Amino acid sequence: xxxxxxxxxxxxxxxxxxxxxxxxxxxxxxxxxxxxxxxxxxxxxxxxxxxxxxxxxxxxxxxxxxxxxxxxxxxxxxxxxxxxxxxxxxxxxxxxxxxxxxxxxxxxxxxxxxxxxxxxxxxxxxxxxxxxxxxxxxxxxxxxxxxxxxxxxxxxxxxxxxxxxxxxxxxxxxxxxxxxxxxxxxxxxxxxxxxxxxxxxxxxxxxxxxxxxxxxxxxxxxxxxxxxxxxxxxxxxxxxxxxxxxxxxxxxxxxx
Numbered sequence: 001x002x003x004x005x006x007x008x009x010x011x012x013x014x015x016x017x018x019x020x021x022x023x024x025x026x027x028x029x030x031x032x033x034x035x036x037x038x039x040x041x042x043x044x045x046x047x048x049x050x051x052x053x054x055x056x057x058x059x060x061x062x063x064x065x066x067x068x069x070x071x072x073x074x075x076x077x078x079x080x081x082x083x084x085x086x087x088x089x090x091x092x093x094x095x096x097x098x099x100x101x102x103x104x105x106x107x108x109x110x111x112x113x114x115x116x117x118x119x120x121x122x123x124x125x126x127x128x129x130x131x132x133x134x135x136x137x138x139x140x141x142x143x144x145x146x147x148x149x150x151x152x153x154x155x156x157x158x159x160x161x162x163x164x165x166x167x168x169x170x171x172x173x174x175x176x177x178x179x180x181x182x183x184x185x186x187x188x189x190x191x192x193x194x195x196x197x198x199x200x201x202x203x204x205x206x207x208x209x210x211x212x213x214x215x216x217x218x219x220x221x222x223x224x225x226x227x228x229x230x231x232x233x234x235x236x237x238x239x240x241x242x243x244x245x246x247x248x249x250x251x252x253x254x255x256x
Contacts, residue, residue: 007100007101007103007130007131007132008035008101008102008103008104008105008106008131008132009100009105009106009132009133009134010096010100010106010108010124010128010131010132010133010134011030011034011105011106011107011133011134011136012108012110012115012118012120012121012123012124012133012134012135012136013027013030013031013053013107013108013109013110013114013136014110014112014114014118014135014136014137014138014139015049015052015053015109015110015111015112015138016052016111016112016138016139016144016214017111017112017139017140017141017143017144017214017215018048018052018111018141018144018212018213018214018215018218018234019052019144019214019215020053020054020055022138022139022144022214023052023053023056024136024137024138026136027053027138028056030107030134030136031053031056031057031058033105034058034061034105034106034107035061035062035099035104035105035106036061036062036063036096036099036104036106036107037050037053037061037062037063037064037106037107037109038063038064038065038066038092038095038106038108039065039066039108039109040066040067040068040110040119040120041065041066041067041068042068043067043069044067045067047111048111049109049110049111050065052109052111053109064095064096064106066088068088069084069085069087069088089119089122089123089126090126092123093122093123093127096108096123097127097130097131100127100130100131108120108123110138111138111141112138112139112140113137113138113139113140114136114137114138115135115137116140117164117186141185141213141234141236142162142183142236142238144213144214145210145213145214145220145236145238146238146240147214148213148214149208149210149220151208151238151240152241152242153183153240153241153242154180154181154240154241155241155242155245156242158180158181158241159181159241160179160180160181160183160241161175161176161178161181161182161183162182162183162185163175163176163182163183163184163185164184164185164186165184165185165186165187165188165190165193165194165237166186166190169193169196169197172184172193172194172197173197173200176197176198176201176203176239177200177201180243181239181240181241182203182237182238182239183236183238184236184237184238184239185236187209187231187236187237188231188233190231191209191229191231191235191237195223195229198223198237203239204223204224205222206239206240207222207223207224207237207238207239208220208221208222208223208237208238208240209221209222209226209231209235209236209237210235210236210237210238211231211234211236212232212234212235213234213236215234
């Protein structure tokens with residue numbers, strides 16, 4: 001749909017997984033063009049995406065923080081959570097639309113890639129048909145993590161499955177049993193369940209736990225060697241494929 005010429009422009013900007021040097025040139029260009037920079041964050045915070053782009057924020061730019069009303073206080077399947085989050089995205093979209101209607105260019109920051117498990121997409125589906133829109137892809141968290149740990153993830157005919165750790169344990173186990181390699185996201189408090197699913201499918205020996213991947217305070221370890229089940233929000237579990245790769249000690253080995 002063609003938007004009127006006087007409308008502003010919406011840009012979904014992928015900021016990458018954490019390392020500011022993984023911000024793309026195109027993302028930097030988008031920030032230089034933006035009149036408004038919007039970013040999601042927990043209450044009373046600025047969010048990781050805002051921190052990643054800090055060096056590229058131009059003087060005088062309008063900032064539009066969008067603070068989630070809830071995060072983990074209510075179960076994501078509870079009706080109250082769904083109602084509050086839905087209202088939040090509707091309100092946020094209209095706040096952005098007000099700037100776009102005024103003819104401003106609005107860049108919405110998104111950790112990783114905007115259209116991969118990102119909050120940006122909730123605004124994209126509400127606004128992209130109304131305003132000229134561009135999406136700047138970003139390096140995903142999983143790509144940053146397997147690169148940081150030096151783990152080849154898939155090769156040849158390997159099948160890669162990306163799984164949210166929030167899914168039910170039986171479904172997580174089923175899907176892990178039917179893939180060559182896996183990336184498990186949204187780890188956090190779900191790590192005990194993820195560990196059990198990996199043990200049940202015989203993949204615990206290949207699993208690599210990565211927290212704060214590509215960030216200055218990042219760390220990684222074989223999940224089997226991790227002594228506790230504490231995990232921050234920015235954590236991920238990799239299950240590499242390519243079992244017959246040269247140099248691998250065994251089919252259960254993982255490179256670290």
